Amino acid sequence: MLYSPDSNVTKESFMLKIAVTGAAGRMGGHLIKAVTDAEGITLAAAIERPGHPMVGQDAGILAGCGALNVLISDQLEASLKAVDVLIDFTFPDVTLANAEICAKVKTNMVIGSTGFTPEQRQQLADTTGNIAVMLAPNMSVGVNACFKLLKEAANILGDGFDVEVVELHHNKKKDSPSGTAVRMGEVVADALGRDYNKVANYHREGMCGERTKEEIGMQTVRGGDIVGEHTVYFIGMGERIEITHRAMSREMFSRGAARACQWIKDKAPGMYDMQDVLDLK
Numbered sequence: 001m002l003y004s005p006d007s008n009v010t011k012e013s014f015m016l017k018i019a020v021t022g023a024a025g026r027m028g029g030h031l032i033k034a035v036t037d038a039e040g041i042t043l044a045a046a047i048e049r050p051g052h053p054m055v056g057q058d059a060g061i062l063a064g065c066g067a068l069n070v071l072i073s074d075q076l077e078a079s080l081k082a083v084d085v086l087i088d089f090t091f092p093d094v095t096l097a098n099a100e101i102c103a104k105v106k107t108n109m110v111i112g113s114t115g116f117t118p119e120q121r122q123q124l125a126d127t128t129g130n131i132a133v134m135l136a137p138n139m140s141v142g143v144n145a146c147f148k149l150l151k152e153a154a155n156i157l158g159d160g161f162d163v164e165v166v167e168l169h170h171n172k173k174k175d176s177p178s179g180t181a182v183r184m185g186e187v188v189a190d191a192l193g194r195d196y197n198k199v200a201n202y203h204r205e206g207m208c209g210e211r212t213k214e215e216i217g218m219q220t221v222r223g224g225d226i227v228g229e230h231t232v233y234f235i236g237m238g239e240r241i242e243i244t245h246r247a248m249s250r251e252m253f254s255r256g257a258a259r260a261c262q263w264i265k266d267k268a269p270g271m272y273d274m275q276d277v278l279d280l281k
């Protein structure tokens with residue numbers, strides 16, 4: 001049934017109901033605003049950790065978009081009763097705990113948290129076998145286009161070019177390297193037929209020897225308020241290719257998350273990523 005202004009049901013009852021965890025975090029306010037601004041979806045719940053000083057405050061006031069009459073809660077399971085999709089931008093251990101609750105009450109998830117170990121990623125997939133989950137280290141269109149360009153570049157350049165990934169982020173970021181940098185390394189390693197977990201080199205210091213042909217160097221810079229910058233260098237003899245993405249704000253991450261909510265609403269259980277949402281596979 002399509003919504004009609006003449007019917008006696010409200011427009012809100014046709015909207016997809018969204019909850020946001022990490023509501024008071026750097027991404028939280030942007031996510032609340034993006035959900036509020038997007039067509040066809042509405043904010044139904046906003047969650048913070050128990051004891052957070054913002055619990056009980058209006059989520060819209062916190063996000064700077066006016067009162068929404070959605071108070072920040074610390075009770076995820078109870079809040080999910082009236083929710084179709086949970087957006088979770090927190091931390092791996094928090095996301096894993098939230099995923100258990102989502103699987104229990106059958107609420108689909110859009111996850112932006114980064115810093116998962118390979119074991120935690122597997123644990124997430126195992127926990128959420130009965131729901132649809134979109135997990136992506138970066139929800140911007142630009143970075144997802146870069147993933148595709150990197151695959152193409154690696155396929156063309158092959159083993160003759162040394163690969164180094166450098167990422168820069170703000171001084172409050174907890175995980176390193178960034179989830180995006182890791183995915184960039186994985187994309188290039190896959191295209192070159194290498195196992196990322198075996199060839200990633202996170203640390204060079206002292207007499208550590210010459211660079212091997214296979215390794216992918218992963219370098220991290222932290223400082224100030226840098227939103228996020230990623231460069232992959234393909235370094236050959238006498239020439240160098242650099243593929244760079246610079247994030248100037250956090251809005252495109254939150255817009256991507258809102259778009260993913262609409263995409264995932266009727267998907268079959270399973271793990272998806274932003275390449276699926278953007279039809280880039």
Ligand SMILES: NC(=O)C1=CN([C@@H]2O[C@H](COP(=O)(O)OP(=O)(O)OC[C@H]3O[C@@H](n4cnc5c(N)ncnc54)[C@H](OP(=O)(O)O)[C@@H]3O)[C@@H](O)[C@H]2O)C=CC1
Pocket residue numbers: 021022023024025026027028047048049050052089090091094111112113114115136137138139140175179253
């Ligand atoms: N995929 C993408 O496109 C992007 C991903 N990210 C990732 O998103 C994550 C969050 O980043 P950012 O917003 O900068 O981090 P913040 O630390 O600013 O925000 C995280 C929020 O989650 C809260 N939190 C902690 N425990 C819980 C809990 N149990 N339930 C609900 N909320 C909780 C924190 O509260 P408190 O601080 O009090 O602990 C904090 O307010 C990171 O992993 C980051 O890498 C970021 C940008 C884009």
Ligand SMILES: O=C(O)C1=N[C@H](C(=O)O)C[C@H](O)C1
Pocket residue numbers: 114137138169173177178179180181227228229247
């Ligand atoms: O923590 C951040 O801020 C960001 N994290 C993501 C990541 O780890 O890749 C994405 C973005 O670069 C911002």
